[in-house]
Amino acid sequence: MADPSEKRKEVKKKIRKLEGLPALPPIIQKLNALIEDERSSLTQIADLIEKDQVITTKVLRLANSAFYGFPRKVSTVQQAMMLLGINVLKILIMTSSIFEIISKEDVGLWEHSVGVAACAKILAEMKEVSDPQEIATAGLLHDLGKVVQMIAFKEDYEEVKRKVEDGLSPLQAELEVFGIDHAEMGAFLMMQWNLPERLIEMVNSHHDLSRSKKYRKESALLHLADLLVHARGYGETTYVGLPPFDPKALTILKVDPSEIKEIYLKLEPRLYELKFFTEELKREMT
Amino acid sequence: MRSKKEKKEIFLFLPRKKPFTDWSKLLKNDFKLKHFYKSKDLLSALLFSPPQAILYYFNRNRTVFENLLQLKHNFNLVSLAIILVLEEEDLEKLSDDRILSLIDDIILTSSTPLELKIRLSLCLHRLTRISDNNPLTGLPGNVSIELAIKKALESEVPLAIGYVDLDNFKAYNDIYGFSAGDEVIKNLARILQTTILEKTTNAFLGHIGGDDFVFIVPLSMAEEISKEVIQKFNALLPAFLNEEDLKRGYFIAKDRQGVLREIPLLSVSIALVPITKGKFKHPGEVAARAAQVKSVVKKIPGSNYFIDRRA
Structure with missing residues (x-):
């Protein structure tokens, strides 16, 4: 068996390099439909995002990225969406990869x-x-x-x-x-x-x-x-x-x-x- | 010799063939290059770690190109140079003024590697030299604001100019420090930007400096936009206050005379001045009217907007 402390370092190294996590396909489909529908409100969209930990993390990550100026401040999807806006959110969802196989x-x-x-x-x-x-x-x-x-x-x-x-x-x-x-x-x-x-x-x-x-x-x-x-x-x-x-x-x-x-x-x-x-x-x- | 760290990062979204392979051979001595072949990867990298410039082959996916422009526009990525790479016969497709206002340069596929390198460097220098944009928010500064107001005075569509500023921002800066203050300002800029862009493309947003902003929108939307900005600002405010201040409901800080006082928490004030053609002749008149409206709205406690209904 591998030495756990060595493995620990390796795991952390890999996480540091992780570019993103894939999301569940049906959630992405639903989100796309909701965003395209002009009648949907920000709250409805936030409600759906808040049912998926991967997309929630992605939205929070972008809103908190040092580049846009709010590091470590934004902790809810609602807040993040106010800062990012629908247009950016659309692109963010588009760039989401999906789980190919999940049991x-x-x-x-x-x-x-x-x-x-x-x-x-x-x-x-x-x-x-x-x-x-x-x-x-x-x-x-x-x-x-x-x-x-x-x-x-x-x-x-x-x-x-x-x-x-x-x-x-x-x-x-x-x-x-x-x-x-x-x-x-x-x-x-x-x-x-x-x-x-x-x-x-x-x-x-x-x-x-x-x-x-x-x-x-x-x-x-x-x-x-x-x-x-x-x-x-x-x-x-x-x-x-x-x-x-x-x-x-x-x-x-x-x-x-x-x-x-x-x-x-x-x-x-x-x-x-x-x-x-x-x-x-x-x-x-x- | 320059160290690796100083190299500027360039994204390339170009087909894997000549002459592009020759281009990157030369460029990689001076720049940190990142090649992208999948649009998803490109957009994702643009979102999470934007580079200094991107070379974009025009004939690739147009929806992705649209998204690229959207990102630049929505996030005020003025420091992201977009250089379009195109075939000579595609030049005529570039008549769209909106595209031209968002890209920074073009280069033809027939160019030599050296020509490209010089063009790219020039483009990056130009961006740091002539920008009137506010360094903190990336929004257009005073020269552009004056131009935009002049243009607004001639508009056939009734418009409204909104003057936005924060109440008790000085106390906030004193208590939380300047860098926290800067964050609140960036935050307000983002709220203004996203709210306005979601409603209309016929709009302007500028940053006068400090906590002062100006927006120009169709009159019919001015109140709705103001309400939404205020609502969003209030919803986000707790993220920028410590728990003590939040629970207490006011700041304790020294006033201008150096006496400790209770000072209300941050709020946002918006003074709206409707513009119809011929009402004002000079941007200065608008500013004077705005100052009057502002003094009214500032007297009302908390976040508010006030619209000038005088003829």
Whole structure:
């Protein structure tokens, strides 16, 4: 087996050179149709973009690029679109490459991500953490590192899946194969692409709260949202059961276990709505 | 000998054949060249890391060419030189004034490598020399603004000139520093640019300097554009304020007398002066009228626009 610390360097080197990530074909088609339709509003377009972590990252990356002058400031699709405008957005979508092959279970990751985004937003509103839309963005992007694994490290990713089947925990399997876990991989890519610090810290610490320094509350929130969506069973990740949970998150957020029921009551209708979208997505992917 | 880092970057979107292969052989001594053969790759690279210049073979995909022009226009990429490479018989296709206003030079495929190299260098020098554009935002500066206003005074279509500036920008600069202030200005420039370009192509946007901007749009759209600019500015503002100021809802800063005071947060003011043919004779008259309107709009707290309804 390769030395994990060597592999870690190699992985980071490859991420640094990553020019972009491919998006899901049906999302690109829908976006094109929406943009071409003059009746669509910015909000409608933003709503759709916010269902795909790859395009969201791309839009944020452009709005935050030092060249255009807003490094590390723009953290929601709505804000980014105000700065970029429809004309530039059109060209941006045009330059998106698409996933050639993606397995059906991998699409489950998209579903999981929109679920966590919805749950994180609800938690932010309940606990009055600002700004809920930004928190939702972090929820959407939290497993970006897994997308990177699927695209840039296809064989290693299969190896991770095999190790998980053999009974290893997903994080442990990633560490053995890559020397770095998906949380850090995603955060590292977001750093390369100048995304705001708060988003990066949340993504980086979503499985390990000790990694959060400045944004402890936000990180705890994402940690909890990820658990709740796993527990509800929405979408698919490498976790068959639940990811490890740090109960400190509840203390930091001042969430009483009795409140969990209330969160689920609010989340359920949102997931129901999203299900229409993700089911259609899955149908079109196969 | 120049080091590698100083070399200017040039994108080439040219077919893989003669004479272009000879061209790049010579150019690569002086420039950092990046070849593109797929339009997607070209546009993506233009978006995320624009070069100093691009050599674009005119006969390649016209939609991509349109997109290239769009990008240059939308992002004020004045420092991106577009040099069209074309066959002699295609010269007549270049009568479109809009294309000519966005490209920087042309070169015929029959040119020698040396000729191309000199043309390219000249073009890059010219860009740094004659630009009246604001270095921060890339928007046209005072000379162009005056010309645009003069032209507007003669327009058959009723127009409105909008004077845009920020309220309490001095306090913001004092508290957050000049580079943060610059970011807010770039931000405002982008909002103005995208909002105006989404509505109409018959428009002008200039940067007077500091936090002062001027736009000229059809009168029928002036209020809608102003409203949208204000709405977008307010939506983005939290990204530029620290949490303390945001929660408190005002700045604490020294006023001109050096006394600590509560100062309202940043907001944007727009003074609109309608222009119909013959109403004003000289750009100075418009500026004087705008100053009056501005003093009204500045008195209203928060972000506002005000339209001068006097004849």
